[in-house]
Amino acid sequence: MRRGMWGQRPELLDQVGVAGVVRTSELERLGVARSTISARCRAGGPWQRLLPGIVLPQNGRPSFEQRALAALIFCGRNSVVTGRSALRCHGFGSYSGDVDVLVEVDRRVQSTGFVKVERTSRMPDADVRGSVACAPLPRALLDAARRCTTVDATRAMIAEVVQRGAVTADQLVVELEAGSGRGSAIPRIVLREMAANVHSVPKAHVRRLWMSSELPEMVFNRKIVDAAGQFIAMPDGWIDEVAFAWDIDSLDWHLAPKQYKHTVERRTRMQNAGIIVLPTLPSGVRDIPERVIADLQAHFALAASRPRPNVRMLP
Known part of the structure; x- marks a missing residue:
């Protein structure tokens, strides 16, 4: 192609790149001189060099996708994004830091800039999310x-x-x-x-707190139904012999009005069924454990003092 034609046809840059990210070797094939690439990538110029040999022909802040794609292009064949960057691709979180990339164990590519390279003999098949080749979710999460x-x-x-x-x-x-x-x-x-069915930060602390309370056995996240088998709720903690429920509120959960309404309704169902319910904030579990233990013991005594309602726990 005649040198300089890329200037009259900027769409050619899109054809050789992915989401705007392009190798300098591809630019040279379009007739862009190395000196032109260097000049355009200088501070304040219209382009930017994301990684060695990788250019973004724009001067705005690179998107998360562009950084991830640049990392994959830099690392080469069969590489996949993993860790928190891959979690974001899978729809979890908004991480925007360094990009962790898995490469085959015999590759010689090195970490540089925002790319953190990890060699592995267990190279996973890519799970492509959008334009980004990612590790499958279990691998990405554990990485x-x-x-x-x-x-x-x-x-x-x-x-x-x-x-x-x-x-x-x-x-x-x-x-x-x-x-x-x-x-x-x-x-x-x-x-x-x-x-042990403890699925969140506060609930894990809750389990340890209950173990310090000297109360009877408590099970976690079990479904409770009424005499007709109708579902009532699945409290965080449950002492079956007295039908006592322990509910750990989540402040993040309650930031959404719809979820808060759901929490109020399920607690009301438990109380209407005669279940004694102790609501506890995560901050209480963390900051005032002695008071929470006292509340547990008092509510257990209250539950034990009245006839047990006709509710049952499912296996």
Whole structure:
């Protein structure tokens, strides 16, 4: 193609790139001189160099998708985005930091700029989201979890995905056992908690708090029905011998009016069925555990003092 034709036909740049992201070698094939590329990518110029050999022919802030695509183009064949960037592609969170990329173990590409390269002998098949080749959700989630430094942050990340039904705890256990042991200690703790049906940060603390209360056995996240078998609710905690329910409110959950209405209605159903209900805020579990234990003991005593209502817990 005659040198300079790309200037009269800017759509040619779109044809050789993806979402505007293009290799400098492709620009050169269009007749764009290396000196022109360098000049246009200088500070304040109309283009920008995202990574070595990767250009974005615009001067605005690159989108999340453009950064992810640039990372994949830079890393080359069969590479996939993983970790928190992949979680965003799968619809979880709004992460916009460094892009973690899996490459085959024999590749020599190195981390640079916002790209963090991880070599793996367990290269997953790509799950393409939009234009971005991602690791499958279980792999992406555990790769992100391995980089977390606290149990609470890991628990919150995994709980969001599991609670939305996008992946099961069993799938995560299989993936964890198949993968590297590096960074697996905290995810392993969280998955053990989930085996006990504790699916969120406050509820995990709740389980430990109940164990300190010296109350009878409490089960978590079990369905309660009335005498006719009609569903009443699935409280966070339940002591069956006295029909006592413990409900842990979520402040994030209550930011949406529709969800708050749902919480009020389910609590009303429990109370109408004669169930004693103790609502507790997560902040109480965290900041005033002694008071919460006292509330638990008082509400249990109240439940034990009245005839047990005709409700039952499903297996």
